[in-house]
Amino acid sequence: MEDFSIKNVSLEKNESLEKHRTESFSHSKTTVVRRGAPFKVCLQLGGRPFNPKTDSLRIKVMLGRLFVMMPVTFSKKVSSSKWKAYMVPEQVDLQNPSIFITSPASASVGCYRFQLCVFTHSRRKRTCASGKFILLCNPWCPEDTVFIPFEDQREEFVLNDSGLLFMGTSMNLVSRPWSFDQYESGVLETCLNLLQISPQHQKNRKMDYLNRNNPVYISRVVSAMINSEDDRGVLKGKWSGDFKQGVNPSSWTGSGEILNQWAQTGYSPVKYGQCWVFAAVMCTVMRVLGIPCRVVTNFNSAHDTNGNLVIEEFYTETGQKLSCSKDSIWNFHVWVECWMTRSDLGSGMDGWQVLDPTPQERSGGVFCCGPAPVKAIKNRWINLFYDIPFVYAEVNADVHSIVVSEGRVVSHTKDTENVGSFICTKAVGFPRTQNITGDYKNIQSPASTLRSTTSTSSENSTLRRNSRPQGVTAFLTLDKYPVAGEPVCFTVKIINTERVAKMMKVHINAQVKEYNHSPTDTFLETHGVIQLEPQEVKIIHQQILPVQYEDVVGDDLINLAVVLEDMSTQERVLATEEFNIPSPQLIIQITDEDSITYKKKHTATVTFTNPYSHPVSGVLTVAGAGLIHSKVHFRMPPLSPGGRAEQKITFKPSMVGRKMLQAALSLAHINSTIRGFKMVLVSRA
The missing domain is CATH 2.60.40.10 (Immunoglobulins)
Known part of the structure; x- marks a missing residue:
């Protein structure tokens, strides 16, 4: 009788895609599966049928030059830590047998090749066949280090290909739609190639392949590769000047066009990105690789360059904000969180981890940040890996507001609550914010309450920041949320707490401000003098007309400041507010x-x-x-x-x-x- 041969090998793509929740990757030429779960390989034999008594099968699975050999058994018992190949005895068709392959729940992510070899009764290898599959992390597998326990969370943080990025200010959030595009043509392959062209892979391919079993390692590689400061990364950042050599970061609408442009240009950095673009593209890559990921916005985010947890902001005696400090506060900053266990730190650090691909500071000599456990940030366990002190400062630094006149300090106030005033992400299953401030900070009163009120919250916030035990106090309050096309109405409330009359100079200044810079041009200023009777309260109503602010509608902001000067003592009192005027909606x-x-x-x-x-x-x-x-x-x-x-x-x-x-x-x-x-x-x- 003619000996048998393997005529065809099929990975039963449609069945595998459905069982592994990868059906949206059906456009890929290579079958996409998740680690820790079996997938089927069907054989079509020629010649005589397979004889399990005299014939045997072995499978060689290869990732680069790494490989594992395994016999095909008739036992379904699998191990979460070893590769396994088996047939189901009661389902074996000896002419067209099916084999199930299961990878360990800790297998490395990547594009694998496999060889199927047949041995006859003489133990001689008679025939071989080969194929490919892509292996991703598996948040549905309890043994996987990225397992997340609820189906609605897996739907949101792994499978969802669109979302919202939150910008503006904490008092007037702007929801920006974003398409993560992980299922668009070419994106899967580009995300895998990102790992291949990383410095870690180029330096030591074997170690890189071995380390890709660990989401901590993967996330640090991706965090560094999203920016192009140290490598052939995806995006070139630009925060000032014009964008004529590329695309204005505000013009991007999704990750797919960025990743595909990067690949099509031979992995040349795409121009340009800013924090929300870096974060959104990283979210796409992590979701493609099977690691749960969400985009997070921190409002009033501190960049503390010297690590003293203090940000100094300087104003002139007429209320103009100056740019003379290396430290800064961004009105918002966007990063990502990824879900994983932290066996390197202990079970108490499992869960959401901060990763920030925006190039701000080096970590281990490279522009990346994280994964920093959110639980460690909240508890200020700054001796743990990675970059916890930097992220802690972003949400907890104090702000010192200083008024200077002729080179000397004439007023100094301290604010302990403004930084990290509101931290949020998209809610699971709904197009709205989820307040996660309490995950990062021990807060006395819910930040969500402050966000939901109107002028009262603004006044209370300013009250905490600018009240003085004696003398004159000032409160700067927006009468309502600004709306494009309508005057911006605000109120200056001045209180004389003393039993003597006061003559006060009043300076009001409004400047244009980008979210991550100090203000630039003053476009509105007023100066006047008022008299305050003993313990008198005076209200000044002011407005900014649409014709004055129209160039600021949208992504830019307004820094509004009032400085009061006691004409007899030369003491100054400062009150400030930064706000945005959102664009109208289509x-x-x-x-x-x-x-x-x-x-x-x-x-x-x-x-x-x-x-x-x-x-x-x-x-x-x-x-x-x-x-x-x-x-x-x-x-x-x-x-x-x-x-x-x-x-x-x-x-x-x-x-x-x-x-x-x-x-x-x-x-x-x-x-x-x-x-x-x-x-x-x-x-x-």
């Missing part, structure tokens, strides 16, 4: 939005109303991973003040599930982008 409406089906055409309408005092024009860009194949652009002609424009678009979903349709209107001659998004539920039929 409105997206979808026809028959409750019946969106896979591979059927649907229509959406994007609407914009001009809030500015002058005509505007621009370019509307619409995108949606799994909804639109590539971005579509529409030119909007000049629209008069108060005018309304509509643009219809068609889309044909290529994936099922909850997807994000997003639109961005880049205005001409104004440094502002108007955004909007709509969540779309796509059903198969």
